[in-house]
Amino acid sequence: MNSFFKYFTDIFNGVKSLLKGMSVTGRYFFSPGSIVTQQYPENRKTLKMFDRFKGEVIMPHNEKNQHHCTGCGICANNCPNGSIEIVQDKIETPDGKKERIIDKHIYHLSMCTFCGLCIKSCPSNALSWGQEFEHAVFDRSKLTKILNKPGSSIIKDITE
Amino acid sequence: MDFSIYDFTSFNQGIDKFFFENLTPFWATVVEMTIIGLVFLIFYALVALFLIYAERKVCAFMQNRVGPNRVGPYGFFQLIADFIKLMLKEVIPIKNADKFLFNLAPFIVVIASFMAMAAIPFAKGLHAVDLDIGILYVIAVSSMGVIGILLAGWSSNNKYSLIGAMRSGAMIVSYELSVGLSLITIIILSGTMQFSAIVEGQANGWFIFKGHIPALIAFVIFLISSTAEANRGPFDLAEAESELTAGFHTEYSGIKFALFYMCEYMNMFIVSSIAATVFLGGWMPFHIGGCDGFNHIMDFIPPFIWYLGKTFFLVWVMMWFKWTFPRLRIDQVLTLEWKYLLPINLVNILFMAFIVLMGWHF
Amino acid sequence: MKEVINPPVRNIEDEEYHINIGPQHPSTHGVLRMVVSIQGETVKSLKPHCGYIHRGIEKMCEKDTYQQIIHLTDRMDYLSAHINNHVVCLLVERALEVAVPERVQYIRTIVDELTRIASHQLWWGCFGMDMGGQTCLLYGMRDREKIMDIFEESFGSRLLHSYYTPGGLMGDIHPNFQKRVKEFITYFRKKIHDYDNILTGNVIMQERTKGVGILTKEEAIDYGVTGPIGRASGFSCDVRKYHPYGVYDKVDFKEILGTQGDTFSRYMMRMHEMRESMKILEQLIDNIPAGDYSAKMKAVIKLPAGEYYQRVEAARGELGVYVVSDGNKTPYRMKFRSSSFSNLSALDHMSRGFKIADLIAIGGSLDYVIPDIDR
Numbered sequence: 001m002n003s004f005f006k007y008f009t010d011i012f013n014g015v016k017s018l019l020k021g022m023s024v025t026g027r028y029f030f031s032p033g034s035i036v037t038q039q040y041p042e043n044r045k046t047l048k049m050f051d052r053f054k055g056e057v058i059m060p061h062n063e064k065n066q067h068h069c070t071g072c073g074i075c076a077n078n079c080p081n082g083s084i085e086i087v088q089d090k091i092e093t094p095d096g097k098k099e100r101i102i103d104k105h106i107y108h109l110s111m112c113t114f115c116g117l118c119i120k121s122c123p124s125n126a127l128s129w130g131q132e133f134e135h136a137v138f139d140r141s142k143l144t145k146i147l148n149k150p151g152s153s154i155i156k157d158i159t160e
Numbered sequence: 161m162d163f164s165i166y167d168f169t170s171f172n173q174g175i176d177k178f179f180f181e182n183l184t185p186f187w188a189t190v191v192e193m194t195i196i197g198l199v200f201l202i203f204y205a206l207v208a209l210f211l212i213y214a215e216r217k218v219c220a221f222m223q224n225r226v227g228p229n230r231v232g233p234y235g236f237f238q239l240i241a242d243f244i245k246l247m248l249k250e251v252i253p254i255k256n257a258d259k260f261l262f263n264l265a266p267f268i269v270v271i272a273s274f275m276a277m278a279a280i281p282f283a284k285g286l287h288a289v290d291l292d293i294g295i296l297y298v299i300a301v302s303s304m305g306v307i308g309i310l311l312a313g314w315s316s317n318n319k320y321s322l323i324g325a326m327r328s329g330a331m332i333v334s335y336e337l338s339v340g341l342s343l344i345t346i347i348i349l350s351g352t353m354q355f356s357a358i359v360e361g362q363a364n365g366w367f368i369f370k371g372h373i374p375a376l377i378a379f380v381i382f383l384i385s386s387t388a389e390a391n392r393g394p395f396d397l398a399e400a401e402s403e404l405t406a407g408f409h410t411e412y413s414g415i416k417f418a419l420f421y422m423c424e425y426m427n428m429f430i431v432s433s434i435a436a437t438v439f440l441g442g443w444m445p446f447h448i449g450g451c452d453g454f455n456h457i458m459d460f461i462p463p464f465i466w467y468l469g470k471t472f473f474l475v476w477v478m479m480w481f482k483w484t485f486p487r488l489r490i491d492q493v494l495t496l497e498w499k500y501l502l503p504i505n506l507v508n509i510l511f512m513a514f515i516v517l518m519g520w521h522f
Numbered sequence: 523m524k525e526v527i528n529p530p531v532r533n534i535e536d537e538e539y540h541i542n543i544g545p546q547h548p549s550t551h552g553v554l555r556m557v558v559s560i561q562g563e564t565v566k567s568l569k570p571h572c573g574y575i576h577r578g579i580e581k582m583c584e585k586d587t588y589q590q591i592i593h594l595t596d597r598m599d600y601l602s603a604h605i606n607n608h609v610v611c612l613l614v615e616r617a618l619e620v621a622v623p624e625r626v627q628y629i630r631t632i633v634d635e636l637t638r639i640a641s642h643q644l645w646w647g648c649f650g651m652d653m654g655g656q657t658c659l660l661y662g663m664r665d666r667e668k669i670m671d672i673f674e675e676s677f678g679s680r681l682l683h684s685y686y687t688p689g690g691l692m693g694d695i696h697p698n699f700q701k702r703v704k705e706f707i708t709y710f711r712k713k714i715h716d717y718d719n720i721l722t723g724n725v726i727m728q729e730r731t732k733g734v735g736i737l738t739k740e741e742a743i744d745y746g747v748t749g750p751i752g753r754a755s756g757f758s759c760d761v762r763k764y765h766p767y768g769v770y771d772k773v774d775f776k777e778i779l780g781t782q783g784d785t786f787s788r789y790m791m792r793m794h795e796m797r798e799s800m801k802i803l804e805q806l807i808d809n810i811p812a813g814d815y816s817a818k819m820k821a822v823i824k825l826p827a828g829e830y831y832q833r834v835e836a837a838r839g840e841l842g843v844y845v846v847s848d849g850n851k852t853p854y855r856m857k858f859r860s861s862s863f864s865n866l867s868a869l870d871h872m873s874r875g876f877k878i879a880d881l882i883a884i885g886g887s888l889d890y891v892i893p894d895i896d897r
Contacts, residue, residue, distance in 0.1 A: 011500065014725035018485065021720045025222040025484045025657055036664050037226045052696065054678035080590035115593035115684040116692055121821070129678060223660035319541045323563065323878070394654065394726060402549040402652045403882050484720065486727050487654025489879045490563060 049131040054114045057084075057107055058130035059147035066155040067148055068126035071102030075118035075127060083111035084118055102148055109135060110143040168286040196288050200277060204426060209239045211425040211475065218476060219483045246421075249414035254316055257411065261315035266412070266419035268308030273426045275301045280433050281355050283443045283463040294355035295343050298434060299336070302389065305427065306332040309391070309398060309408050312420070316411035324407025327490050328398030331388055334497040338385035341505040345378040345512045346438050359442040366441040372520070374512040379439045381501050381508075383477065386431035388493065391424060393482035397490055432474035436467065440474075443467040538566065541878075545574050549652045549882045552892030556869075556881075563877045568870045572863075576896040583856040588614050588688050588823045591856070596682040598860060599894035601641040602837040604633050607686035609843045612767055613832035614688035615817075617825045617847070625813035626690045631768035632703065632806050633673075633685070634834075635799040639710070640669040641837035642792045642799075645889045649789065650721050652886035653730065658721055665713050672702045688823055690816025703807050707800050714796065722793060731786035735872040735884035738783055745871070746864040749839025750791035751888060755783035761835040773805045785880075788887040824851050838862050838889055862894040 028034055040047070049055065061067050076084040089103035119127045127147075137143060179188040213228070213236065220227025228235030254262065279294045281287040291297050306329055313325020347353055349370065350361045361367075368375050388395035399407040409420045436442060443463035445455070488496070544555040553574035559566040579598060583591045588610070595606040608630060615622055643666040650658020670680045676696040677685040685692050721727050737747065742755040752759045760777040762770040778794040780787035825847035833842040839861030846855040865888050873881045
């Protein structure tokens with residue numbers, strides 16, 4: 001007799017649990033307001049990434065086309081993947097001293113793992129994160145970027 | 161020949177008379193059969209396309225998603241794009257496959273579901289053939305589909321396919337019983353196996369209400385076992401995406417895959433329309449005995465809409481099953497059938513016979 | 523008359539029917555290949571073949587400085603990236619005897635627990651999908667997105683953060699961090715009921731998981747199975763309790779132990795763990811002390827020569843790192859004891875005698891991450 005009742009309570013409990021599950025999906029079906037999908041290419045204009053978002057490494061320039069990079073190469077040393085190459089240039093300052101400055105700050109986006117060590121280790125805060133994230137290109141060579149803009153120069157500290 | 165959306169009988173008879181007056185009886189039959197075949201083919205394709213779209217939207221809404229929305233307004237042309245893609249796609253030939261059976265299998269599945277549609281009444285007087293053993297015919301024909309699945313699994317020379325096909329064979333053979341027995345419950349109540357007579361018998365109330373609890377139990381059992389028969393929802397063991405990648409149609413591609421895919425939805429449509437016809441009155445509007453005013457309003461809605469509404473509601477319920485429940489294991493599927501559904505069904509038939517005998521139904 | 527040579531008697535019982543599950547398969551969650559010997563649908567034995575995604579992380583570590591190693595550990599068990607970072611940071615800090623600021627420890631503990639919840643949410647979705655309920659995956663992903671957003675706002679990335687660094691953190695948390703975590707807890711306390719309704723209580727799910735893939739306590743210890751899987755078998759192995767790190771010794775949480783050791787028990791362990799993690803978060807989130815986000819560290823870290831071992835509780839079990847240092851700025855040898863690898867070793871034992879569908883469910887309950895197995 002006991003197993004007889006168990007047979008029916010099993011059916012009853014089973015159906016109850018199934019209905020419970022159906023109530024969840026049914027509730028979401030009838031509440032289209034709960035849809036969480038972002039309509040990505042449509043919301044491109046209004047889409048704003050968080051300001052700390054790690055899109056790519058950039059070198060901010062001021063309005064006079066100047067940056068902070070001295071070309072010391074610490075970022076290249078700290079990079080675990082060798083995605084940064086520094087090409088240095090020697091110039092002669094007006095007072096006759098020879099000085100090394102940056103010629104090209106080459107950044108291989110294709111090799112970057114976005115660990116942030118270059119930005120953290122830079123002694124002159126010349127690098128920072130950019131929010132650009134649409135990096136898809138048809139040619140791999142386009143992912144190699146030169147971060148300092150052509151004709152740019154280093155910002156001289158006022159104290160110097 | 162007068163056309164009315166409430167009664168297609170005179171319309172059909174008019175066409176029939178037109179052909180038989182102008183042609184010899186043989187050619188008249190041939191022309192009629194061709195026309196009906198074409199109409200069904202188009203209907204079949206349209207319904208399948210619509211159901212695939214509906215399924216994708218329904219599951220998307222249940223999962224807090226938007227679903228297809230790229231091609232056309234609300235992604236409505238997505239299916240047409242998919243359909244064109246599947247038509248143009250290369251059919252990959254399988255090495256060491258049994259070529260003849262491999263190519264035959266999708267057609268068996270399609271033919272089985274296509275034949276089942278012939279007996280279904282879509283509206284008053286709108287059916288291809290009104291057999292006096294309509295229910296028996298539908299049960300017989302729809303169980304042929306499993307042969308196609310077994311052939312597909314066997315002939316494609318793939319271990320996943322074989323396992324899927326064997327699962328499906330074991331499952332469908334057992335669930336045929338429940339489908340048949342739950343329909344027999346209603347046959348006892350209605351006293352006929354003819355679809356048109358069954359629908360007419362529900363003019364003063366659908367069988368699900370007329371038959372008290374036994375009819376309700378039969379309806380639930382029919383819904384469960386027909387879900388299993390259509391290889392859907394929690395019973396999609398033959399396909400079992402997470403276990404067997406795609407089950408019996410793993411090796412199929414292009415248009416042959418499209419046929420299997422279409423059949424899944426058509427089978428769902430067919431079992432839903434049988435359930436709607438037998439339990440929910442088919443094209444018969446919702447009537448309450450005595451309330452004439454209410455009944456007149458209900459009669460105003462065309463029977464075709466009633467039929468489609470009920471069918472799509474049941475299709476939606478089956479989709480709801482599928483997108484909620486985890487899949488059963490093969491031994492649990494068989495346990496459910498042989499230990500739960502079948503005994504309950506047999507007792508249920510007994511109750512129904514008793515109720516009919518005592519005249520307790522409405 | 524020609525003599526007929528009888529062919530050798532074929533005994534079907536002895537013949538093995540092999541089926542390859544993976545490397546490309548929906549429920550291996552990556553590129554794991556399992557050669558399964560089956561009879562009918564019953565699994566007779568199983569051989570996992572690893573190495574499809576072996577990248578030589580341990581070898582790569584030998585050329586990297588300790589700061590650089592962090593970003594490689596992210597890529598082992600990518601679902602508990604922060605916890606992987608934590609283990610290397612702890613090792614370096616212990617070896618150098620650096621006092622890490624209190625604030626850093628609090629933040630690390632909070633972020634670890636968030637990672638654990640996110641990992642379990644994804645597991646829940648994947649487990650549901652392995653069982654055949656695809657809706658679960660979308661619900662799990664939807665709720666994980668909330669944590670991903672918290673991470674993105676504070677640390678800049680969603681999956682591979684490299685946020686911890688030996689001695690502290692890469693940067694301070696975002697001002698919104700605490701508010702968002704509190705919002706998440708209230709949100710997820712509601713949503714976890716959905717999880718229970720749709721999967722935990724479901725009769726199909728219970729029938730399929732109860733009594734399936736049983737691992738006893740002794741076997742769990744023998745196989746070195748840790749984490750929720752070991753605890754489901756009753757093996758008390760929570761590193762957070764036994765070797766507390768961060769501020770786990772200051773918070774109140776239970777180590778929940780199962781008794782059955784079956785798939786359902788493993789499932790319940792993770793469900794409980796999500797609730798316990800939320801409890802830990804609630805205790806810590808308002809009490810983050812003010813202070814520095816990093817201790818003063820030298821630019822070049824050199825560990826004193828010697829051997830070091832450090833362990834943490836990752837989302838899948840105990841994660842250990844063993845370092846041999848010869849006093850240079852790079853380790854001489856580095857070895858990770860990854861939890862998924864040990865857990866996978868028990869899969870053969872657990873799945874014998876069960877159906878293929880059970881094998882998938884057991885695999886889902888193991889929650890292996892293939893890059894963690896292969897490294």
